[in-house]
Amino acid sequence: MSSTTTNTIIAAYQKLKQEYTDQSQQLSRKHFRLGILRLLSILIALTGFYYYYTLSALWVLGVALPAIVLFFFLRKIQQETGRKKAMAQYLVQVNEEEITYLQNGTLSSTDGSEFQDLSHAYAADLDLFGPRSLYQHLNRTATQMGKSKLATALKQLVSSEEIRNRQKAIAESGMKLTERQYFYAAGKIARDNTGNYEALIKWSETKEKPLSKAIILLAYVMPAALIAMLALYLITGESVYASVAKRIVPLNILFFSFLLKRIKTSVAGIEKVQATLHAYSTLLVQIEQTGYDSSALISLKKQLQSEQISASQQIRKLSKIFSGMETMQNPFAALAMNGLYLYHIHNLQKLILWKNRYAGMIPTWLTVIGEFEMLHSLANFHYNNPGYCFPVLNHTYGISFVSTGHPLIHESKRVCNDINFNEHPFVILTGSNMSGKSTFLRTLGINMVLAGMGSVVCARSASIHPLPVFVSMRQTDSLADSESYFFAEVKRLKYIIDGLQQEPSFVLLDEILRGTNSDDKRSGTIGVIEKIIRTKAIGAIATHDLEVCHTTDKYPGILSNQCFEVAIVENELVFDYTLRQGICQNKSATFLMKKMDII
Numbered sequence: 001m002s003s004t005t006t007n008t009i010i011a012a013y014q015k016l017k018q019e020y021t022d023q024s025q026q027l028s029r030k031h032f033r034l035g036i037l038r039l040l041s042i043l044i045a046l047t048g049f050y051y052y053y054t055l056s057a058l059w060v061l062g063v064a065l066p067a068i069v070l071f072f073f074l075r076k077i078q079q080e081t082g083r084k085k086a087m088a089q090y091l092v093q094v095n096e097e098e099i100t101y102l103q104n105g106t107l108s109s110t111d112g113s114e115f116q117d118l119s120h121a122y123a124a125d126l127d128l129f130g131p132r133s134l135y136q137h138l139n140r141t142a143t144q145m146g147k148s149k150l151a152t153a154l155k156q157l158v159s160s161e162e163i164r165n166r167q168k169a170i171a172e173s174g175m176k177l178t179e180r181q182y183f184y185a186a187g188k189i190a191r192d193n194t195g196n197y198e199a200l201i202k203w204s205e206t207k208e209k210p211l212s213k214a215i216i217l218l219a220y221v222m223p224a225a226l227i228a229m230l231a232l233y234l235i236t237g238e239s240v241y242a243s244v245a246k247r248i249v250p251l252n253i254l255f256f257s258f259l260l261k262r263i264k265t266s267v268a269g270i271e272k273v274q275a276t277l278h279a280y281s282t283l284l285v286q287i288e289q290t291g292y293d294s295s296a297l298i299s300l301k302k303q304l305q306s307e308q309i310s311a312s313q314q315i316r317k318l319s320k321i322f323s324g325m326e327t328m329q330n331p332f333a334a335l336a337m338n339g340l341y342l343y344h345i346h347n348l349q350k351l352i353l354w355k356n357r358y359a360g361m362i363p364t365w366l367t368v369i370g371e372f373e374m375l376h377s378l379a380n381f382h383y384n385n386p387g388y389c390f391p392v393l394n395h396t397y398g399i400s401f402v403s404t405g406h407p408l409i410h411e412s413k414r415v416c417n418d419i420n421f422n423e424h425p426f427v428i429l430t431g432s433n434m435s436g437k438s439t440f441l442r443t444l445g446i447n448m449v450l451a452g453m454g455s456v457v458c459a460r461s462a463s464i465h466p467l468p469v470f471v472s473m474r475q476t477d478s479l480a481d482s483e484s485y486f487f488a489e490v491k492r493l494k495y496i497i498d499g500l501q502q503e504p505s506f507v508l509l510d511e512i513l514r515g516t517n518s519d520d521k522r523s524g525t526i527g528v529i530e531k532i533i534r535t536k537a538i539g540a541i542a543t544h545d546l547e548v549c550h551t552t553d554k555y556p557g558i559l560s561n562q563c564f565e566v567a568i569v570e571n572e573l574v575f576d577y578t579l580r581q582g583i584c585q586n587k588s589a590t591f592l593m594k595k596m597d598i599i
Helices: 003-055 058-104 134-138 144-155 160-174 177-190 194-205 213-236 239-266 274-289 295-302 311-329 331-341 343-384 437-452 485-502 518-534 548-554 588-595
Strands: 400-404 417-420 426-431 461-464 469-472 506-510 538-542 559-569 572-581
Touching: 003 058, 003 177, 058 177, 058 343, 134 144, 134 343, 144 194, 144 343, 160 295, 160 343, 177 274, 177 343, 194 274, 194 343, 213 239, 213 331, 213 343, 239 331, 239 343, 274 295, 274 311, 274 343, 295 343, 311 331, 311 343, 331 343, 400 437, 417 572, 426 437, 426 518, 426 548, 437 461, 437 469, 437 506, 437 538, 437 572, 469 485, 485 518, 518 538, 518 548, 548 559
Parallel strands: 426 538, 426 559, 469 506, 506 538
Antiparallel strands: 400 417, 400 461, 559 572
16 A cells, blocks of 8 residues: 555544544533533522422412423433534544554554464464454454454354455445444443443343232332322312322332332342443444445344344333433432332333343344444455455465565565465475564465455455465463473474364464474474375465475475575675575575674
8 A cells, every 4th residue: 555545544534533523622512501501490490499488489480390391401412412522522532543553553442362362273373362463453343242253253264155245344334434433433432341241141141020910000009199199289288188198208118118129139230331231222223224235234234123123222222221220329319219109110110021022132232233343343454455455265275365465564664475376285485584484474374364254455466265274383381281392382283283184274384393303303394294285285384494395396286485585785684575486595594693703
């Protein structure tokens, strides 16, 4: 990607940042004005009630009661304005993050360290998770569902059909910049975490016993009786009705106390999930109201509309129910609301009815959000790198890349190479230390992983037969298991060979068997190569042992030698990181040690 193209993308982000900054400032001013009006309305109401009780002037209620109504009306508008202001502020942040990422490579998203799996076929060797990992470069997810879905997509190869469907979805989403950013910002507002997600899923899986008919009947009869007594008192002025009304209030509170434990049990663990649910509903609304062309996005959207049920409406309804439950944390509000009309018992009934009808759909709805976040992350990667390509898929075990490079290396430093495994499916790669062998192996591995998840790859063009990937590049001693480096590596090779017995795969090996003597290492390396090519595997092995390269004489139609050379220019080592045919000829180690007076 040229610097001109990068500057164009940065300019688009800067324009959006300014637009959202202006929106945020306007909404902040509106939010402040609404706060002043709310304060004035409540002051008018309190003043009115004071004069009503001191002067017994009924006309004052004509001012005080509308002021109370106005207060709650303004409160609702201010809350909505506050949400819009928060959204605008998050959108400013999203664009700031993209600008700094493109300008200097600053990464602000989580790095997925919790998804690292040292026993995985390639995750640790290819730096998929952790600081400055592929996951962190791709990650534009805000919810726990999205983070998990992106990690799973990096670890698992999907079918060719699914890859093609994802490619179309990513291409479509890549063009919808503002929609993607709105979705990302709405997810950030959710402030989701593993605890919230797991608690909500656990809550959705537990059954809720219905309230008895007697409890439901009393929940309606007692507030109705209170209202009737108050109405009769106002109409007749008879104090007996007021006296009865005063006795009903403590009975209501006693009734509420009787069910308090049941109410707390019903919301245990998710008492503060209301804001997260509201954010979920915002995400679901966007999915439901957006038109899609790609089959993958259409299919995901349909999962939110089964049985003519709107997922966003139901999640928002649940959010309101939990919002009502949160008022129970205020003892004065709880006594007033339940003493007058048993508010939390009615809210409990709403929660039970909702849960028994819709709770089973929560995992599906949240999964859809996660899938969209994963696809949006890959779409963002596509948008930020317009020079990358979607690989063409084939079913002939053909793998080729034209001008491929490592996507995590900045374009100003990245050196791209062509490679084709069609004529010779396995490459023996040689080159001195620091010449680029390991980086090139990771380039191949990461681009195969990207291709297998439906993403664009860092190449001008590519043709891929999607294959499982196996890598052995970075083994370590395990003191906890009393395991040597050599034994850990042999176990890894055993794992790879067993995997290759199941199906053809793409294999990358870097200087294997370093924990043994040179003769043993050479014969072992040749034996591994011969074992691998008998399984029809495709891939490459890097080695410093030039004798291993002669294995190509025995298997000329399968093996090929390619290398990275180093030049000595003006008594300095010069690496061009360009892949060449043949066996490496130059020896940099001896030169470097002589120059440093080591030998």
